[in-house]
Amino acid sequence: MFLKDYFSDVYHATKSLLTGMKLTGYYFTHPKEIITEEYPDNRKTLVMAERFRGEVVMPHDANNEHTCTGCSSCEIACPNGSIKIISKFNITPEGKKKKAIDQHIYRLDMCTMCGLCVEACPTDAIKMANTFEHSVFDRNNLIKRLNKPGSKIREGVEE
Amino acid sequence: MLSLEGISNFIHEWLNGHLNATLALLAEFVIIGVAAIGLFAVLGLGLVWMERKVAALMQIRMGPNRIGPKGIFQTSADTVKLIMKEALTPENADKILFNMAPFVVIIVAMLILVPIAFARNFQIWDINIGVLYVTSVSSLSVIGILMAGWSSGNKYSLLGAMRSGAQIVSYELSAGLSVLSIIVLTGSLKISDIVASQEDGWWIFKGHIPAIIAFVIFIIAATAETNRAPFDLAEAESELTAGFHTEYGGMKFALFFLSEYINIFIVCAIGATLFLGGWMPFHIGHWAAFNHIMDYIPSSFWFFGKTIFLIFLIMWFRWTFPRLRVDQLLNLEWKYLFPISMFNLLLMTLVAIMGWHF
Numbered sequence: 122m123f124l125k126d127y128f129s130d131v132y133h134a135t136k137s138l139l140t141g142m143k144l145t146g147y148y149f150t151h152p153k154e155i156i157t158e159e160y161p162d163n164r165k166t167l168v169m170a171e172r173f174r175g176e177v178v179m180p181h182d183a184n185n186e187h188t189c190t191g192c193s194s195c196e197i198a199c200p201n202g203s204i205k206i207i208s209k210f211n212i213t214p215e216g217k218k219k220k221a222i223d224q225h226i227y228r229l230d231m232c233t234m235c236g237l238c239v240e241a242c243p244t245d246a247i248k249m250a251n252t253f254e255h256s257v258f259d260r261n262n263l264i265k266r267l268n269k270p271g272s273k274i275r276e277g278v279e280e
Numbered sequence: 281m282l283s284l285e286g287i288s289n290f291i292h293e294w295l296n297g298h299l300n301a302t303l304a305l306l307a308e309f310v311i312i313g314v315a316a317i318g319l320f321a322v323l324g325l326g327l328v329w330m331e332r333k334v335a336a337l338m339q340i341r342m343g344p345n346r347i348g349p350k351g352i353f354q355t356s357a358d359t360v361k362l363i364m365k366e367a368l369t370p371e372n373a374d375k376i377l378f379n380m381a382p383f384v385v386i387i388v389a390m391l392i393l394v395p396i397a398f399a400r401n402f403q404i405w406d407i408n409i410g411v412l413y414v415t416s417v418s419s420l421s422v423i424g425i426l427m428a429g430w431s432s433g434n435k436y437s438l439l440g441a442m443r444s445g446a447q448i449v450s451y452e453l454s455a456g457l458s459v460l461s462i463i464v465l466t467g468s469l470k471i472s473d474i475v476a477s478q479e480d481g482w483w484i485f486k487g488h489i490p491a492i493i494a495f496v497i498f499i500i501a502a503t504a505e506t507n508r509a510p511f512d513l514a515e516a517e518s519e520l521t522a523g524f525h526t527e528y529g530g531m532k533f534a535l536f537f538l539s540e541y542i543n544i545f546i547v548c549a550i551g552a553t554l555f556l557g558g559w560m561p562f563h564i565g566h567w568a569a570f571n572h573i574m575d576y577i578p579s580s581f582w583f584f585g586k587t588i589f590l591i592f593l594i595m596w597f598r599w600t601f602p603r604l605r606v607d608q609l610l611n612l613e614w615k616y617l618f619p620i621s622m623f624n625l626l627l628m629t630l631v632a633i634m635g636w637h638f
Binding site for chain 1: 334337338339340341342596597599600601616620
């Protein structure tokens with residue numbers, strides 16, 4: 122019946138509009154719901170989410186040891202060539218040449234924070250940190266060397 | 281007691297005591313003009329700030345909070361910026377119409393201010409066709425919008441202006457009919473008579489359900505007539521960039537922006553006068569003691585309080601509802617609001633004839 126549909130349309134439209142107004146009215150009267158972070162003001166108390174991808178870092182332990190084998194999986198996985206692995210050959214006590222990491226070059230200025238390098242790493246040597254204040258005055262400072270000078274691979278990782 | 285009525289009487293007597301009658305009248309014209317422009321400036325700054333704050337809170341944001349406490353000087357800073365910007369006229373625009381359009385819009389907004397009663401006995405001109413005057417003059421603002429859209433020489437502006445024309449012409453019908461249903465009750469078009477008839481209660485309470493339906497329709501139609509979201513098809517930021525004022529910049533843009541807020545204020549003032557009693561304090565029937573207590577709050581507070589409440593309601597709509605398409609917009613008017621308001625007017629006439637209202 123036409124009239125019945127007409128009035129039920131009006132009724133349902135009004136009802137759904139009022140439902141929307143109820144929600145925005147709730148937000149208006151409850152300022153504690155505000156989700157804005159006042160960033161430079163709350164810098165001291167700011168908590169970033171753990172999953173936030175800010176930059177690639179290589180964790181080192183207290184003995185200045187990492188778990189990077191220099192396998193170049195991250196370099197291959199990187200979609201835009203932000204990672205460059207420079208290898209070196211160590212001479213083991215038995216006299217054999219052994220491949221190891223010399224420099225893990227990471228270009229933060231090119232990185233898109235996709236996280237594919239972290240997924241590709243077989244030994245969990247690199248991870249995404251949740252830092253985000255990356256501004257520098259010279260863009261050369263964005264080209265980073267991830268393994269610290271004098272660091273070496275932890276014993277037992279390569280077995 | 282210090283009231284707007286007292287101040288205006290004092291100025292009137294002082295001028296007549298020091299000047300002859302003609303000069304005093306001219307001086308009063310100037311004072312009224314300056315006061316109207318001052319009110320416009322304050323309203324523009326205040327309402328834009330209010331809109332931004334309301335929008336921010338409804339969207340769980342902070343809103344302006346840097347310049348001044350709670351950001352109240354943000355809009356003043358924006359105005360200074362707009363004054364310093366170049367007001368560009370496009371090469372291929374119709375220059376006379378292009379430069380005239382913002383002034384037409386703002387002058388129309390200024391003209392509607394004439395019969396509005398701001399407080400007890402405080403009104404620029406209490407003409408006996410006040411409501412008719414307001415409805416007829418407010419329809420002139422579409423000419424300014426059409427001028428702006430046509431003279432810009434830009435297809436988006438023209439589309440926006442045409443949409444605005446269709447929209448304002450359609451929604452004026454239901455706005456007019458809902459205004460009429462209150463006129464049926466008061467039997468007078470004079471603003472002071474309409475306010476006086478609400479001495480024992482506002483029409484929205486006295487007029488039963490027809491008055492409430494008329495109020496709802498009036499608010500919807502008023503939102504549409506001021507070209508605000510969810511009916512902002514004339515501006516349509518998403519598909520027409522800014523519709524009729526795409527080509528405007530600097531102060532000429534600011535005049536359009538200002539006139540939008542002035543128009544909101546005016547339609548809300550009219551709504552407050554018709555449905556919520558204008559400057560009349562909240563009175564209930566014959567409760568003399570209660571009414572007397574309510575009279576202690578100055579009438580200008582009542583007027584501005586009710587108007588700002590209605591403005592808040594319209595802002596609430598804007599920041600809650602999704603926008604309509606053109607066909608949905610015209611459907612809403614011609615298939616829903618217009619028939620319902622016609623039927624409502626009939627019902628209201630019945631209520632008035634049978635004396636069912638209080």
